[in-house]
Amino acid sequence: MTQAASSALPLSTRTDPETQPIEAALVGAPNCGKTALFNALTGATQKVGNYSGVTVERKIGVARTPEGRQFSVIDLPGTHSLRARSPDEEVTRDVLLGRRPDERIPDLILAVADATNLRGALRLVNELKSVGLPIVLVLNMIDIARHRGLQIDHLALSQSLGIPVVTATAVRRGGLDALWEVVAPMLEAPLPAAQPATWVAPNSHDLRVAMREADRLVKAHVIQPAIPDTVTARIDRVVLHPIAGPVILLVLLFTMFQAVFTWATPFMDAIDAGFTWLGTLVAQVIPSGLIQSFLTNGVIAGIGSVIVFLPQILFTFLFILLLEDFGYMARAAFLMDRIMGRAGLNGRAFIPLLSSFACAIPGIMAARVIDNRRDRLTTILVAPLMTCSARIPVYTLIIAAFIPKTKVLGGLSLQGLVMFGLYAVGILSVLVVAFCARFFFARTERSAPLMLDLPDYKMPRARNVALGLYQRARVFLRRAGTVIFWSMVAIWVLSTFPQPPEGATGPAINYSFAAMIGKFIAPILHPLGFNWQIAVALVPGMAAREVAVAGLATVYAVSGDGGLIHTLAGQWSLGTALALLAWYIFAPQCISTLAVIRREAGSGKWMWIALIYMFVLAYVAALITYQIAALLGAG
Numbered sequence: 001m002t003q004a005a006s007s008a009l010p011l012s013t014r015t016d017p018e019t020q021p022i023e024a025a026l027v028g029a030p031n032c033g034k035t036a037l038f039n040a041l042t043g044a045t046q047k048v049g050n051y052s053g054v055t056v057e058r059k060i061g062v063a064r065t066p067e068g069r070q071f072s073v074i075d076l077p078g079t080h081s082l083r084a085r086s087p088d089e090e091v092t093r094d095v096l097l098g099r100r101p102d103e104r105i106p107d108l109i110l111a112v113a114d115a116t117n118l119r120g121a122l123r124l125v126n127e128l129k130s131v132g133l134p135i136v137l138v139l140n141m142i143d144i145a146r147h148r149g150l151q152i153d154h155l156a157l158s159q160s161l162g163i164p165v166v167t168a169t170a171v172r173r174g175g176l177d178a179l180w181e182v183v184a185p186m187l188e189a190p191l192p193a194a195q196p197a198t199w200v201a202p203n204s205h206d207l208r209v210a211m212r213e214a215d216r217l218v219k220a221h222v223i224q225p226a227i228p229d230t231v232t233a234r235i236d237r238v239v240l241h242p243i244a245g246p247v248i249l250l251v252l253l254f255t256m257f258q259a260v261f262t263w264a265t266p267f268m269d270a271i272d273a274g275f276t277w278l279g280t281l282v283a284q285v286i287p288s289g290l291i292q293s294f295l296t297n298g299v300i301a302g303i304g305s306v307i308v309f310l311p312q313i314l315f316t317f318l319f320i321l322l323l324e325d326f327g328y329m330a331r332a333a334f335l336m337d338r339i340m341g342r343a344g345l346n347g348r349a350f351i352p353l354l355s356s357f358a359c360a361i362p363g364i365m366a367a368r369v370i371d372n373r374r375d376r377l378t379t380i381l382v383a384p385l386m387t388c389s390a391r392i393p394v395y396t397l398i399i400a401a402f403i404p405k406t407k408v409l410g411g412l413s414l415q416g417l418v419m420f421g422l423y424a425v426g427i428l429s430v431l432v433v434a435f436c437a438r439f440f441f442a443r444t445e446r447s448a449p450l451m452l453d454l455p456d457y458k459m460p461r462a463r464n465v466a467l468g469l470y471q472r473a474r475v476f477l478r479r480a481g482t483v484i485f486w487s488m489v490a491i492w493v494l495s496t497f498p499q500p501p502e503g504a505t506g507p508a509i510n511y512s513f514a515a516m517i518g519k520f521i522a523p524i525l526h527p528l529g530f531n532w533q534i535a536v537a538l539v540p541g542m543a544a545r546e547v548a549v550a551g552l553a554t555v556y557a558v559s560g561d562g563g564l565i566h567t568l569a570g571q572w573s574l575g576t577a578l579a580l581l582a583w584y585i586f587a588p589q590c591i592s593t594l595a596v597i598r599r600e601a602g603s604g605k606w607m608w609i610a611l612i613y614m615f616v617l618a619y620v621a622a623l624i625t626y627q628i629a630a631l632l633g634a635g
């Protein structure tokens, strides 16, 4: 369908429920539970989170009424008004007004409201009416509203608005019963025909009038509790305190890395033991030769050296997911806003940067919530500097080999401290690079102050957290099975062939292609204290950072040294280890991230800028680190 056809003839695009399923669009303010509702309707598992701007793209799914009628549901990014300000909000507006050439106009709007905060939702409904589509208002989070003693007369509200109003609890089993009672019959009968859209962007006067009307409706139909909810306010008085707030944030992050290091260790040891056992078993069963070497040195040593970090990744995300779902992360954004503002980062960059702890790719995509193009570009360019989970294996390996397992400063684990330091340097470099970027982007406009809705605190839901962990684990294991596996095969082949000549004395790998390639690059990396084995691991490490660890495991296993941590501790100097850590803070070691930068920034130019500036930073940081270490006698 072309854009012209869809906007000129909205009526002709209506679907016949007999032939094509009805399409319902979820529209509402950020964080009102649209995605939770989408998941409940469709059985999908899209990410929900207790902060605004989780959904930045439209997602489509198939739902079924309890009677079994199929219809499609589209989850849209949250918006306060159709007067879109940022690319994610434009998605919502364009879908509803039929301005997307690849998309038909939905047949029904499910306007989702946070029942505890009706005013804005009612204003949006007022605006949605001019879109011309049938609307059902869904008062979601009714469980929380009731718990707080809010009484909403939804039937009277329905009369005043002239549209059906239903209550819902998207995250509870049976929470959609009331919704089905109204919506299921609507989907059986032909829907009222769409009227031509009369929407025009409201000006500030219109907005004020609409707000007053919304206030009137709230006054008429909602009875506020005698004692307002104060739990959120009381917690916020402490965690948003100008001095106590940042201290609490720091302590929380700090505790997180301490705990992660301590708790993950036994699980990591167990996985490590498992792979060692497997390697020994294979070595016993299969006669020594190429196949045995491929399986033990290539596949098992390589993949095992990466999988071993799964517990650490899961523990890190357990913390992040719990804080997210509790509602704390939005407060952290609020606290960071001043510092980020000084560095020239838009306050809305917090969530994209936070997502980058998992992986820069969703982080870069989440930058769509930023309305100012320069701010968005800055965020996209710095997001890869945040410590993504693929760095965890590299960091942990080097820390395990070179940082003693001692306690310092009265019981703090030194290893956890170093890890915290690496994350801190990542964050700091984001701020510094963003600050410098200001001088390259001649700024014409100041970015708007942060307009963040601070959500109410909620008990984290086990389901959300479990789902988040499951998704992280799946992504990680899938990478181990694909990118990492194939890189391992390549590295093994390169380190095994050509085979050493008759009567060779040195380790076989010294005669291989890998050694040739490594020794060819090594001179460039020599000032950083990197040997040719590291050079061999860094090249395939471009595919994914963990591959470098797997690569080292294979290179050293093929050369006959077992026990990676032990080998590294014996063969590298402390200076080399620290320089490699410094390298990994900055190096643009992942091709998919670069591809996403290109896509999201809209041109290859930005990808090259990112690639070059990160390589330069990595090289300089590693160079300085190694040279200083060498001066101090640790080279």
Ligand SMILES: Nc1nc2c(ncn2[C@@H]2O[C@H](COP(=O)(O)OP(=O)(O)OP(=O)(O)O)[C@@H](O)[C@H]2O)c(=O)[nH]1
Binding pocket: 028, 029, 030, 031, 032, 033, 034, 035, 036, 037, 047, 048, 049, 050, 051, 052, 053, 054, 055, 056, 076, 077, 078, 079, 140, 141, 142, 143, 144, 168, 169, 170, 171, 172, 325, 458, 461, 464
């Ligand atoms: N108690 C309760 N919590 C809910 C309900 N619906 C959603 N939530 C929680 O509210 C938070 C926000 O939900 P999301 O579905 O991510 O909100 P959204 O509207 O998609 O947000 P954006 O994508 O940012 O626009 C999550 O922590 C959900 O678990 C509900 O009916 N009751």
Ligand SMILES: [Mg+2]
Binding pocket: 034, 035, 036, 047, 048, 054, 055, 078
């Ligand atoms: Mg959402």
